[in-house]
Structures are given as C-alpha cells and as structure tokens.
Amino acid sequence: MSLPSQLQGRLSLPVIAAPMFLVSGPELVTQCCINGVAGTFPALNQRTTDGYREWLHEIKASLAEQPDAAPYGINLIVHKTNPRLEADLQVTVEEQVPIVITSLGAVPELVDAVHSYGGLVFHDVTTMRHAEKAMMANVDGLILVSAGAGGHAGRLHPFSFIHQIKQQFNTCVIQSGAISTGAQVLAAITAGADIAYLGTRFIATRESMAQAEYKDMLIQASAEDIVYTPKISGIPANFLAASLEQNGIDLDAAVNPDIDLGKELIDEAKAWKTIWSAGHGSGNIHDSPSVADLCSRLRDEYNATLSSLKPL
Ligand SMILES: Cc1cc2nc3c(=O)[nH]c(=O)nc-3n(C[C@H](O)[C@H](O)[C@H](O)COP(=O)(O)O)c2cc1C
DSSP states (O other): OOOOGGGTTTOSSSEEEOOOTTTOOHHHHHHHHHTTSEEEEEGGGSSSHHHHHHHHHHHHHHHTTOTTOOOOEEEEEOSTTOTTHHHHHHHHHHTTOSEEEEESOOOHHHHHHHHTTTOEEEEEESSHHHHHHHHHTTOSEEEEEOTTOSBSOOSSOHHHHHHHHHHHOOSEEEEESSOOSHHHHHHHHHTTOSEEEESHHHHTSTTSOSOHHHHHHHHHOOGGGEEEESTTTSSOEEEEHHHHHHTTOOHHHHHOTTSOOSSOOOOHHHHHHHSOBOOGGGGGOOOOOOHHHHHHHHHHHHHHHHHHOOOO
16 A cells, blocks of 8 residues: 555545536535545636636535545646646645646656645656656656546556556556446455546436436446547547547447548537547446435445455
C-alpha cells in the first residue's frame, strides 16, 4: 500500500469519483466527499477561470461544516490546446485544492506548485512510457486508465498494467476502467491498486449534470454497446453506440480506419456535448441512485465480497 499520508483515514471507501467533462459539478463533488469518496471535476467544466474559482468556493462552503468529508479534487488538461492552464493553475494554488489530477502532460513545475501547499498530484497514464515521464515529474500517484474505461481509455488490461507498474514504481496506484460495483472496487485493490477510480458509474447518479436521456441510454447499454474510436476526439475514446447513431455516425465507419466518417467533426467540446461517452462498466449499471445511496451500496458490496472470501 502506498496511500499518501494526506489521504490516510480520509476515505471511507478507497474510491475517487473521476472527473468527467460536462458531467461532474459541485453537487456531485460535495455529495461524494460527504459520503466518504473523493469527488472531483474538470476545471474546464466551468466556462471561465472566474467560474472555476466560484465552484471551488461553493464546494469549500458546502464542506466547511463536514470535518469528516473526504478531500475533493480537480482535473487540469496539461496541453498547449488548453489556453486556461496557467490561470486555472494559479487559482488551484491560491485555493489550495487538495487533489490535482493532470491529463496529457506531466510537468515538474506544476507538480512543484501543487506540492508547495501540500496538495497531491495524480496523473492519468495509459502506457508504461507515460508512467515513466510522470514519475520523473515527481507526481504522487499514477491513474492507470485501462481498457474499457469511459472517456479516453487505454488499451492495456488492468491486471497486467497494475502488476507492471508496481514492479517498476513505488507510488500510489489508482485503477481506472469499468469499475461499477463494490466487488470490483475490492478486485482492483486485490490486484494491487491503492484506490479505485470510478467515472461511468457516477454519470448515472441523481447529482451528475448529465442529461436524463444520457443517463437512460447508459442504463440501457451493455458492454457490447460501447464503441472505441479515435474519430470523435482525435484520441481513442469509448462512446455509447446509440449516441453515435443518434448523431448520424455509422458504427462501421467509426471503427474502420479505412472508412471515412463521412462528416466533418465539429470542435471537441461540441462533440462531447452530443456524442456521449461511457465505459464497459455501463453493462453493470441499471439505475440512477443518489450519490449517498450509491456510496453506501458500494461499501456494502465491498464488505460482503470481502467476508465471502476464504483462504484456500
Ligand atoms: C463522459 C466522460 C467524460 C470524461 N472527461 C474527462 C475529463 O474531462 N478529464 C479526465 O481526466 N478524464 C475524463 N474522463 C475519464 C474519467 O476521468 C475516468 O478515467 C474514467 O471515466 C474511468 O473509467 P470508467 O468510466 O470506466 O469508470 C471522462 C470520462 C467520461 C465517461
């Protein structure tokens, strides 16, 4: 186990509710934290840096009277295409956000800035090479975005990925991809992770900002209804097949590198608004509970699974 000291005793379930573009907002974050799970959101879910700061104030105010709440976090896209990075990082440091999740780039200066006030940096990785770069930047943990994850999923099987990472690095391991139940949280921990990272499961909660139609489509979908394609966002990502079809995208064209999609894809933000992402975990999601009910269910499932296990 290498859980950073800032998180020890602060999570009543070893889970981070993952940041999701256009899905995670202050209500989801605060309910997660109050229910013992670290809640997070992408800074870009607010249109401006000032709006981002307002959300942080809202979250801090809601958690002020909750001394036992889990820490919250935010996500920064560390890439030249994100014009807000510098301003959002400045606000992050001024507001002393406890957990910063970085995607795309692992930059030592950013990590130092977050460490200056005692914050943690966890970095998304899909390959060993990304992991090496992130460790060189001195991050506090690696988020292994494995096959079947919602959003920009990797291609590696989690069993193999976790083991390889643990053999090479001594760091906090956060497992991402298709984890929807308490038994699966325990499976990630048993496989060697310190924390499980759940996105898709939290899309279908009462407090998520996803439209009702999106939640319904996700609940109807099985794992086979998830399409992995680079053609929507330029980087391979998982999408609901029904959503692709609803947007006039041919499913064969979406997965066949030799076939053109036949339509010009608009800018990425617009694409994610209408073409809905979800991971293979959708096959295990059949309802849209409150975050409180979901967290309590995950804990019950985790404990029931743990107590059903017997030594050989
Ligand atoms: C709709 C959606 C939006 C996402 N947006 C982001 C994002 O803005 N930043 C990010 O780092 N990850 C994003 N992700 C990835 C999640 O943070 C997380 O890695 C993933 O959802 C975990 O896999 P799971 O969905 O199978 O639980 C997104 C995922 C989904 C489903």
